[in-house]
Structure formats: C-alpha cells, structure tokens
Amino acid sequence: MGKKLKSNIRNFCIIAHIDHGKSTLADRLIEMTGQVSEREMQDQLLDSMDLERERGITIKLTPVRMFYKASDGVEYTFNLIDTPGHVDFSYEVSRSLAACEGAILVVDATQGVQAQTLANVYLAVDNDLEILPVINKIDLASADPDGVKAEIEDVIGIDCSLAPLISAKVGLNVGEVLEKIVELLPPPEDLDDKPLQALIFDSYYDNFKGVICFVRLKAGTVKAGDRIKTFRSDKQFEVTEVGVFSPQPTPKSELTSGEVGYIAASIKSVQDTAVGDTITLVSNPAENPLPGYKKALPVVFSGIYPLDGSKFNDLKDALMKLQLNDAALTFEAENSMALGFGFRCGFLGLLHMEIIQQRIEREFDIEIITTAPSVSYKVHLTDGSVAEVENPSRLPDISTIDYMEEPIILANIYSPPEYLGPIMELCQEKRGVFIDMTYLEEKRVRLQYKLPLNEIIFDFFDGLKSRTRGYASFDYEITGYEKSDLVKLDMYLNGEVCDALAIIVHREKAYARGRAIAEKLKEVIPRQMFEIPIQAAVGGKIIARETVKALRKDVLAKCYGGDITRKKKLLEAQKEGKKRMRKLGTVEIPSEAFMSILKIDSE
Amino acid sequence: MAGIYIHVPFCASKCSYCDFASFPKETGKAEAYFACLYREMRSRFAALKDKTFDTVYFGGGTPSFVDAKYVLGAMRLIKECAKLTENAEITLEVNPGTLDKGKLKIYREAGINRFSLGLQSADDKTLKRIGRIHDAKDYLNACAMLKGFNLSADVMIGLYDQTTEDVKNSIDLALSGGVKHISLYALKAEPGTPIYTDYLNGELLSDDEVADLYDYAVGYLKQKGLDRYEVSNFAVKGFESKHNLNYWMRGEYIGFGVAASSFIDGRRFTNVFSIDEYVHLLLNNKYPEASGEVIEGEDAKFEFVMLALRTTFGVDLDKYRSAFGSEFTSDFADAIKSTEKYLDISKERVKIKDEYLYVQNEILMYYLK
Numbered sequence: 001m002g003k004k005l006k007s008n009i010r011n012f013c014i015i016a017h018i019d020h021g022k023s024t025l026a027d028r029l030i031e032m033t034g035q036v037s038e039r040e041m042q043d044q045l046l047d048s049m050d051l052e053r054e055r056g057i058t059i060k061l062t063p064v065r066m067f068y069k070a071s072d073g074v075e076y077t078f079n080l081i082d083t084p085g086h087v088d089f090s091y092e093v094s095r096s097l098a099a100c101e102g103a104i105l106v107v108d109a110t111q112g113v114q115a116q117t118l119a120n121v122y123l124a125v126d127n128d129l130e131i132l133p134v135i136n137k138i139d140l141a142s143a144d145p146d147g148v149k150a151e152i153e154d155v156i157g158i159d160c161s162l163a164p165l166i167s168a169k170v171g172l173n174v175g176e177v178l179e180k181i182v183e184l185l186p187p188p189e190d191l192d193d194k195p196l197q198a199l200i201f202d203s204y205y206d207n208f209k210g211v212i213c214f215v216r217l218k219a220g221t222v223k224a225g226d227r228i229k230t231f232r233s234d235k236q237f238e239v240t241e242v243g244v245f246s247p248q249p250t251p252k253s254e255l256t257s258g259e260v261g262y263i264a265a266s267i268k269s270v271q272d273t274a275v276g277d278t279i280t281l282v283s284n285p286a287e288n289p290l291p292g293y294k295k296a297l298p299v300v301f302s303g304i305y306p307l308d309g310s311k312f313n314d315l316k317d318a319l320m321k322l323q324l325n326d327a328a329l330t331f332e333a334e335n336s337m338a339l340g341f342g343f344r345c346g347f348l349g350l351l352h353m354e355i356i357q358q359r360i361e362r363e364f365d366i367e368i369i370t371t372a373p374s375v376s377y378k379v380h381l382t383d384g385s386v387a388e389v390e391n392p393s394r395l396p397d398i399s400t401i402d403y404m405e406e407p408i409i410l411a412n413i414y415s416p417p418e419y420l421g422p423i424m425e426l427c428q429e430k431r432g433v434f435i436d437m438t439y440l441e442e443k444r445v446r447l448q449y450k451l452p453l454n455e456i457i458f459d460f461f462d463g464l465k466s467r468t469r470g471y472a473s474f475d476y477e478i479t480g481y482e483k484s485d486l487v488k489l490d491m492y493l494n495g496e497v498c499d500a501l502a503i504i505v506h507r508e509k510a511y512a513r514g515r516a517i518a519e520k521l522k523e524v525i526p527r528q529m530f531e532i533p534i535q536a537a538v539g540g541k542i543i544a545r546e547t548v549k550a551l552r553k554d555v556l557a558k559c560y561g562g563d564i565t566r567k568k569k570l571l572e573a574q575k576e577g578k579k580r581m582r583k584l585g586t587v588e589i590p591s592e593a594f595m596s597i598l599k600i601d602s603e
Numbered sequence: 604m605a606g607i608y609i610h611v612p613f614c615a616s617k618c619s620y621c622d623f624a625s626f627p628k629e630t631g632k633a634e635a636y637f638a639c640l641y642r643e644m645r646s647r648f649a650a651l652k653d654k655t656f657d658t659v660y661f662g663g664g665t666p667s668f669v670d671a672k673y674v675l676g677a678m679r680l681i682k683e684c685a686k687l688t689e690n691a692e693i694t695l696e697v698n699p700g701t702l703d704k705g706k707l708k709i710y711r712e713a714g715i716n717r718f719s720l721g722l723q724s725a726d727d728k729t730l731k732r733i734g735r736i737h738d739a740k741d742y743l744n745a746c747a748m749l750k751g752f753n754l755s756a757d758v759m760i761g762l763y764d765q766t767t768e769d770v771k772n773s774i775d776l777a778l779s780g781g782v783k784h785i786s787l788y789a790l791k792a793e794p795g796t797p798i799y800t801d802y803l804n805g806e807l808l809s810d811d812e813v814a815d816l817y818d819y820a821v822g823y824l825k826q827k828g829l830d831r832y833e834v835s836n837f838a839v840k841g842f843e844s845k846h847n848l849n850y851w852m853r854g855e856y857i858g859f860g861v862a863a864s865s866f867i868d869g870r871r872f873t874n875v876f877s878i879d880e881y882v883h884l885l886l887n888n889k890y891p892e893a894s895g896e897v898i899e900g901e902d903a904k905f906e907f908v909m910l911a912l913r914t915t916f917g918v919d920l921d922k923y924r925s926a927f928g929s930e931f932t933s934d935f936a937d938a939i940k941s942t943e944k945y946l947d948i949s950k951e952r953v954k955i956k957d958e959y960l961y962v963q964n965e966i967l968m969y970y971l972k
Contacts, residue, residue, distance in 0.1 A: 529945065529965050552814030553789070554964040555834050555913075563864045564850070564906060565871050565896070571909065574964060575971045 004190035006258035010181050011079045011188060011216065012132075013097060015121060016106035017114035017473075021136040025106055025168040025177070026064070026080060032174060033066035033078065063099075063214060063260050065244045070182045078181060079244075079260035081201070097123055098291075099201045099216035099260060102130040102185030104177070105152075109135045109143035109165070112151045112444065114414065114473050121156055132184050133160050134177055139167035147441075155440055188218075188258030195286040196220030196228070198255075198263065198279040205324045209241065211267040212249070215279060216260050218290055223254040227282040228265060231289040233272050236282050237265035298330050298346025299407065299478060300353055300373045300457055301390040303500065304360070305342030307367035307580065307591060312341045318364035319343060322356060329356060334391065338500040338584045339369055339594070344391050347373075350457060369582065369591040371500050375453045378405040378481050393499035395488045398539055405481040407453040410435070413464070415472035417445050422467035430455035430463075431506060453478065454504065489514050491521065491597075492535040492542075496585045500594055507538075515544040517597045524593045527551040532587055606658040606849045607685070609640070609677055610860030612878060614665040615701065618734040619801075622793040624862035624876050625664040632878050636860075637673045639885040641680055643859050646890070648684035651857065651867070655686040658846035659693040661715075667697040671709035677859075678713040692845040694719055694755075699745040700737030707748055717753040717844075719786070720745060725776035726769060729762055733798065739776055746780030755784035755844065760820060761813040762790055763806060770816050774823055783842035787820050788835050789813050817961060833914045834960055851910045853926070861891075870897045901972055903927070904934055908970050912963055917947070917954020938969040 016022035066078040081099055097103065103124040107113060124131060133152055135145045149160040162184070164176040202214040222228065226239045243251040244261040255261045267273055278289035306315045319331045330346035347353040353373060360366055379387040379395065380402045389395050411432075413423055417439075427434070427449045435448040451460075456476065464472050489510050491501035501521075505513050514536025521534050525548050536544040556567050581588040612624045613633055659681060661674060674695065681687055694717040695710060720742060724730055727738045746754065756777040760770055777785055790813075792802035801807055808816070821831055829837040833851060836844065849856060858865045861881045864873045872895030875881050884891040898906060904927055911918040923931040931953065932939060939946065945959040945966050955963055 529959070529962060549811075551962045551965060553810045553817065553961050555961050556964070563862075563873060564866070564910065565864070565873065565894075568902075568906065568909065571964060571967055571971055575968055578968060 005187045006190045006256075007187045008074055008076045009079070009187055009258045010076060010102065010185050011081070011100045011258070011260055012102040012104060012181060012185050013081045013100045013124075014104045014106055015117065015124060016136075017108065017111075017117045020106050020108040020111070020114070020117070021168045022106050025104070025134070025136065025166075025174070028168050028171055028174045029078070029080065029178065030064060030066060032178065033068050063245045065246045065260065068178050068182070071179060072182070076182055077259075081260065097127040097129060099199060100127075100129060101188055102132060102181070104181070105131050105133045105156075105158075106136050106168075107133065107148055107152060109138045109145045109148050110140050112144075112148050113155050113440070118156065118412070118475075130185050131156075131158050132177075132180055133158060133163040135160075135163055135165045136168055138165045139170050139172060151441060191219035191257040192221055194219035194257070195284045196222055196226075196279065196281045197286045197290050198222060199290045200230075200273055200275050200277050200279060202275060203273060203324075205321075206264070209264040209266070211264075211269070211273055213263045213265075213267075213273050213279065214260075215255070215263055217255050217257045219257050219286065220281065220284075221254055221256045222263060222279075222281070228263070228279050229282050229285070230273055230277045230279050232274055232277045235272050237267055237272075239263055239265045298328065298348060299375060299453060300347045300349055301344055301376060302347070302353060302373040303334060303336060303339065303342050303371035303391065304331075304345050304357065305336065305339040305369045305371075307369055309340045311366050314364065314366050315343065315360070315368065318360050318366055319345070321364075322359060326356070328352065336371075336393070336500045338498050338582055338589065339371070340582075342369075346376075346390070350461070369594055371594045372503060372597050373457045374504065375407050375457065377407075377486065377504060380404065389504075392488055392502040392504045395502075395504065398488075403483055404486045406484045406486060408479050408482045409451055409453050409456060409476040410479045411449045411451050411456070411474055411476040413447040413449065413472055413474045414440070415445055415447070415468055416443050419468040419472055420445060420447070423447060423464065423472060426460075426463050426467055427451065430460060431509075450479070451476075452482075452484065452506070454506075487538050489517070490537045491517060492533070492537060493521075493525075493584055493587045493589065494530075494532045495535075496587075497537075498584050498589070501597060503597070510538050511543050514538070518544045518546040520597055521593060522546040522548055524590055524596050526588070526590065528586075528588060530586070604658075604845075604849045604852065604854040605654050605656045606660065606846050606854065606856035607656050607681060607687075608846075608856055608858040608863055608865075609659070609661050609666075610858065610863040610874075611661060611663040611666040611669060611673075612636070612861050613669050614663060614698070615668055615736050616734060619797040620733060620790055620792065622796050623664070626878060629878055630669070632882070633669050633673065635882050636878055637669075637676060639882045640860050641676060642885050643891065644677070644680050645684055647857055647859070648681075651685065654855070654857075654867075655688060656681075656857075657688050657691055658849060659687070659691060660846045661695040663696055665698045665701060665721075666695050667701045667706065671706040671713075674715070675709050675713040678715075682714075692717055692753075694844070694846060696721065697745060697749075698735075698737060699741040700735075702745045702748060704748065715752075717755065718749050719755040719757065719784075720749075720780070720782070722756045722773065722777050722780075723759045724762060724765075724769070725773040729765070729769075733759075733762065742776065743780055746782070750781065753784075753842065754780065754782040755786065756780065756782045757786045757788060758820075760787060760789050760816040761808045763801075763808070765808060765816060767816060767819040770820050771823055774820065774827065778827060783829075783839040784844060785824060785829060785837045786835055787817070787824070787837060789817065814961060821957075831915055831957075831960070834963070848914075851914045852922070853907050853910050869899060869903070870895060872896075905971055908935065909967055912955050912967065913960075915954060915957070915960070917952045919952050921951070935970055941969045942966050 014022045014026060063079060063081045067075055068078055069075045105121055135148055137143055138145050145165050149163060152160050164173050164180055166173040197219040198215040198217045200213045200215055203211050206212050222242055224239050224241055227236055228239055229236045241251050241264040242255045242261060243249050249262055280286040306312055323329050328348045331343040334344045335341050357370055360368055374390055374392055376388050376390045379389050381400050382402045387396060415423055430451055432449040432451040435450055438446045440446055464474060485507045486504050487507045487510050489503050489505050491498050518534045518536050527548055528551055531550045532548040534546045535542050580591050612626055613630050614625045614627050616627050693715050695715045696719045698721050722742050723735060725739050730738055758773045758777055792799045792807060824837045828839050831837050832843050855867050857867055861874055861878055862876050872892045874891045875893040881891045908918055918931050920931055945956055947954050947956050
C-alpha cells in the first residue's frame, strides 16, 4: 500500500482482430469525448495513412488524449494508444502495451476470438495489463454475445460478466465502455517527485522540429527548456516543446508522470532517440532505464530495385524516410546481374513487405521491382564459421558448406473442424510437424504446427485461404533455427544464370519447385525473336526445362489510308512496355517475373 | 512521287471484322458527302499547285457500291485542279458483288486503270460468316468483266479454322481471275467489331497458326510467280502497287474524305471520322482535320526506316542520304549492331531477312528512340 496514484488518468490500448471494430470503437470514443469536431471527424481517425484507411488495417500506432466526465462527477484524462492488429506488427503492439496500464479487448460477437486476438492478449497479460473485454457488433443478426463471452472466459480466462455489449458502428452502449474504463482499468502511479523516466514508444521526423518522440512518462516531469539525454546515447538535447495528442499534437507547459505525450528537442537523427530507450534529465538523471522491449528483427527479406536504374538514389531516400518511423525496416545496398543496383530489405513479415512496397510506389512515386522473398539462413561453413544468408544468390560455394539451418515457426491455425483435412494436408506439404490440436469449442479448432518459415512465405496464406474458403486464420511466432537439408535452386535463361531468380529450397522440394517455376516463367516471359530455354538447376545439374518459343508474328498488317501515325503510336506503346523489362544477356524479362515465381499453384 | 487517296465511307453492309470508316446506314448522305469531298479537293489542290501526282486510289468502304458518277466527278475534278502524270496508276477498290456493266462504263470513262477486288476467301461459307455480300462466283464474274485491266485481289488469312488448303484455294481462285497482284492480310480482330467476340472465345487462329498460313502462302505465291515486295503484298514483277509503294517510301500523299490521312510537306494529318462532322466542317469552310503533326528530326528518320523495312527492298542508303543528309548506318549504328543477325546488309541497302519480315516490330524497337 502507500502507492500514490494519478487517479484521474487512464492509459490504455485496444486489442482486436482485423475487422472486429477496433478503429470504429476508437472513433466513437474520440467522438463522444468531444475531442474532434464533427467536421474533422472522418471514419477511422487513427488510421492516418491512406494505405491504412484503404485496407482497413492499422499499421502505425497513434496516441490520442481524451477528456471524459464520468458519472462520479470527476473529469478523467484518457490516453488511447492504438495498436496494429496484424501478426507482422506484434512488435509495435508490444511497444504500445508497455505504455499502458490497461487494454480494451474488442471481440466480434459474430466471430468470437481469433488467432491474432489471442496472441495480443497474451502479450498484454505478460505486460501486467488489466484487460477490459468488450463484445462488439451485437446489432448484427448473427451476433452470439453469450457464446462469445463464454469463449473468452474459456480460452483466455478472463471474467466477462461485466463486459459491455456494444455496437461501435451504430454507437450502442459505447458510454458504458467509457464508464468501465474508469471503473476497471487502473490509473498510473504518481511518481512526479522521482527522476524523469520517459519511455520512447515511437517517433517520427518533423521537418521543422526534428525528431518528435512519443513518450510515456513513468516517473518525473519534463518541460520546455529541460536538458535531456537518453540511456543509450551520450548526446544531450534541450527540450523545445512538450505536448499531447488530441489527436493533433498540441503543446503543453509540462508533462508529468503517468501522462502520454511527445517531446521535441531539435533532435536531428532518429538514431539518437531509439524507440524503446528511456529519456531522463541531465540535471537529475534516473538510475536505470525502463525495461525496453525486444527489438523487432526482420524475418523476411527481398530485393527492391528501381525499375528505372537512375532512380537508385531516390529509392534510397525513400527507404531512409520510411525507416524513420518504421524501425523494423532494414535495408542495405546490393547488386544483381539481372536487376542492377538495389537494396536487400528486411521486413517483419509478408504484409509488412507488401505495405513497404506499396508505400514506396505511392508515397514516393518510384516504380520498383521486387524479388521473391527469402528468409535468413544460418550457413555453417566447413571452417567452423557461420554466415547469415538472406539473399539466395549469395549462398557460399556448396563445397564450403558443412550444413545449413533455417528459421522455424510455431503456427496456430484456427478453423472450423470441417477443414481440418485440407489444412493438415497443406501443412504436410509444407514440411510441417504436427504439435497439437485443441477444440476451442464445438465449431472451432486450433491446430498447432511447427513449420519452416521459408514454406510460409511461399504461398502458404493463399493455400490456407483457398483450402478453407477463407474460414481459417493463422498466426505464428519464430521459435528458432533447425538444421535442414537445403539447396540453392538456380534458374537459367537462355543458358545464363539469373541471380535474382535463385531461391533456397528443401532438397526434396527442389524438383517440383524448379519445374513449377520454369513453367511459370514460360508463362510470363514474352516470346522473343529467338527460342529461350528456361532451366532449373541444383548444383549445376539441370532438373527441369521449358522453352519459350520464338516469336512468329508481330507485324501490323495494314496501314489503312496510309495512317502511319497510328502505326508509330502502336510501336511507341510497345516500346514503353519494354521499359518494364529487365535484360539478362539478350533475354528480356518482365519485372513481374521476379515476384511471380511465388504465385505458383501448389496443386 | 505523290499520291491521292479518296475515301468512300459507304457499303452495302459491314463485314464482321471491319472497324474502318464505313457506314452502311448512312448511304443516304452520299450526295452531301461527295459535294463536300469535292469542296475539300478543290480547296486542297489550290494550295498544292506545285505538286505532281502519280497515283489515285479510291478506298473504302466500298467505292464500287455508290453511284459511279461520284467516282467520275472526283476524277474530273482531279484532272481539272491537279497535275496528274500521263500514265498515273488509278485504282478503285471493288466488292465483287457490286459491279455491273453500267458502272464499269463510267469507271472506264473516269480513267480507272486498276481494280482491287475484295475476295478475302474462296470459301462461300466463310465469306458468309464474315459478312461478305458476295460469293466466289461473283468474284469470277467481276474478273471476267474487268478483263484487260490491271487487277489485284485481297485475300485474308487467320479466318476461323482456315487451313493451308483453304489458303491455297483462295490464292488459286484469285489468280484464276487474272490478277497479277495479291494483298494477303492477316485478320486482326479489333475491339468493338462482331468478330472480336469470336476472337475472345478463341475461335480465330492463333498467331502461330497464322504465321504457318503466312509462310505457306509466301511459298505458294512465289511458286505462282508472285514475289513478296512488302509484308502483305505480292506481285508479278512490274505489277507492284505504285500507290502503296509510295507509302512505304515515305512519299507524299493527300487524302480526301472521312478518316483519310495525308502526308504533305513534312506534315501528317488525319481527317475526322464521322460523316456529319466532315460535312459540317466543310460547309463552314474549314478543313476537316481531326489531328496533325509535323514530323521532323529523329521522328522523320525513324518513320523512313519503319516504312522501308516493311518492304523487301529495305532501306535504300542513297535515298536515306538524300532525304536527311546523313548516313543511315551511322544514325542507327547501335540499332543495326543489335539487330544485325536479322538483317541483310549490302552496300546499297539494309533490309530485314525474309524469315524475319513477319516479326519486325521486335526489330523496330531498337530503331525507335
């Protein structure tokens, strides 16, 4: 006992599966606490990136401050820190959880607990957060609030007797959520008189103010004029502005313990204020930093190349800017014979990869070619050293390799029982090892499989979706590395090896995969003036061959009435199409070929 | 060399593959159309006093479908307003189902000396299927009527389940009519035409199958004494179409009527597509141009090459030099180097090897900057 509390502050986040209504609930809460005028209110306020709104997903976390006058007559300050819902972004989730005392768990009354919900709830529980369950979408005819409550109690083990039953969409019972936040979620501790400890949970770069750090003050206070430093860097900065998000950044004279806000201090480099680091005062430093969190490590890698080779520096700028507020993105320059100069980029997962690719194309207007994703392999060499290989074409010479290890995941697959057969078959094909099967309820089963990550990045999602008509969901965590019999599969076009098409694959799969890729390439490579053999090879031995036949007819038949302009325009259009091609020797390869080798029917 | 093209946008009914300016339902507008066509001709010729023309070509549509007096009128006007060489090649496109003795008499009077007959196929079922209004017998009757004239026939390849046997029959029939020139066009299904549906349904031949028929036809025509002189054109020596050759040699031509294109004094322009718009513009004393551009510099050079490479004569190095004052082999040195295995290069000319003439777009890509 004896803890002083900031009893009128509540810091919380919302955990939900995609589509279960997290952003809609957040919008309602903001609307009901009057933080945003109706005019400013647009759907899904927190999802500020175009891409987020479009896809209906949250990628970045955004904090918002709200004021709520509760039925006890006291005005409370709520800090809502939004969390991304997708498995790729669980790293960001852990960051926002560390800044909160409580979490609202939103569950769709028609769908129940989904895989991703579970993963994030466990994260929250691990972070000692109090969980407030909320059953959403009860206005829908198929809603089964009692069933879902029972499921939450069963599966997650939290009491649902007080869970508000709401419809965020129509605004039903949302007020009850506000009351329950006050009632059930704990306030932060009052540690104003202790030395400053401010956890950086995100940051972005502002052209005028420098790096803006999103912080949660655990202890102490901070105001403009204070000299600050972080634990991981020696540099000192003078605070130029502190403030809160309501939801736009709004300056404030001081931030005190328990509060969520931002600190600007003319910091030029994001590296000086790493996310997860703790800010303290120079004059009265805290003894220890707050526990940071596990740094997100990229697990999926792919090459990104500018379509127009002269845009290499633009692409580099774009990646650097994206990295500013996406610490999980990594990149380093690489050079491919087929694609020229580009970058090997690391991502948290396939969705993360796809989003970065789209942001480069849309926000920076650079057309890119991406290679098939790879994972990071540990290659044990005969001299005893270990190389990490993320780019298949960089695999050391086979004679120098002792053995190789590949990353392994533990996958949780949730599905109605009628699809168990097809799912098991799929996991089997993907070299999965069965771990466990649990009936969560009569109509929902959780299957656990150990699977190699390199099988997951190769059309596992699509396979799962098509075999279960979209009913199954899945998440995974990386559990470690295991020794595996892997080989490099090379693709030869017209007798020349194409480095950008190389993949690393399990020996037993090499033949089928090589044949499938050769067939796919035959489809996507247009016919040219000469016959093009496509060969797949392992260790120099050809294992599959296809042929793109030579072009026989492409001439324009007739120029009616001498309309030469039209003919020339057609040729110009054809020439424009060629710009999307890469040349390997004399062979032209369309840019989509490099990714298309992933989209192979596993049938 | 300079040519005159006159477009007749009328026909009895539209063939299923046709996407040209031809309007069977607007035949009633012929009187107004030709009045305006004459107006356009007078006005253009007044500004082209210094040009001498070597060819006249009536294309369509079906020029033989409308009253022959319109053709006669146009020819009288040309003779009155323009310089036409003594032995000019004057061609009229004819649909075999539309010719009669009365019309022929007037064509003779007009000075038409070459007829291009749209045969397309010797197979009556196929003709019906693609919407032709004539049959094989009509073709022979028309040829009989036209005996003594310089004749050409159009034959199509790529029609439905056409075989080399069908192509042979069509060529045989065409030649039996006494033609010394054959245009062998591969069907191209254009979006918006009825045949496009068949194309989408995969009922037409594939490019490879068309290429097989084409290769066969090239060989068979050669055997019959007709050499290929351009991608789609074959003739007994001396019977090449001067009017078409002028296009490939980047010669000048003036086109009259809807959708007609012209190339005069370095400028290319094309007339409006619709008859109403055409008539309206001319009645308001405006030229009926829809678009136009001056072609110069690199563009002009590329055009020259693009057109010349369609022919079996290829790029004439002397002609190129006198047209541009520079050397083809240095202007396009890189392109020539990249494509040399597809070319026949001599001191006088550079041409595409026979076996690659049908895939020349790929080659041209290197020449397009």
